Amino acid sequence: MNNLYIEVEKRLRNVFGENVNIDFHDEKGDGKHFYLYIVSDIFEGKSRVERSKVVYSLLDDLLKTDYIHALRLKLKTNSEIIN
Known part of the structure; x- marks a missing residue:
């Protein structure tokens, strides 16, 4: 795992918590185009833009x-995953 992955995960876990479901990976294999999937109740009541x-x-x-x-x-959010 390179430093970028470590830095991104650290920043996300500082806000979303240690037990949050995070998937961060390089979509194209070029080290520049990434996909990030997060499941967190912090998003509850927020629009996609928010x-x-x-x-x-x-x-x-x-x-x-x-x-x-x-x-x-x-x-x-967790409820969106369950439903």
């Missing part, structure tokens, strides 16, 4: 400096 803003605020500097060129998000 959920995305939470995540983007945590990774903003990595996106601006092109460590992450593209990021596809899937952000769900």
Whole structure:
């Protein structure tokens, strides 16, 4: 696991908690295009845009400096997964 994965996971777990379900991986194998799936009740009552803003605020500097060129998000609550 490279430093980018460690840094992203650390930032996410600081906000979402240690037991949150996170899947972060390189979609194209180029180290620039990523997929991020998070299941957390922090998203409860938030729109898709509001959920995305939470995540983007945590990774903003990595996106601006092109460590992450593209990021596809899937952000769900526990109740959305169960239903």
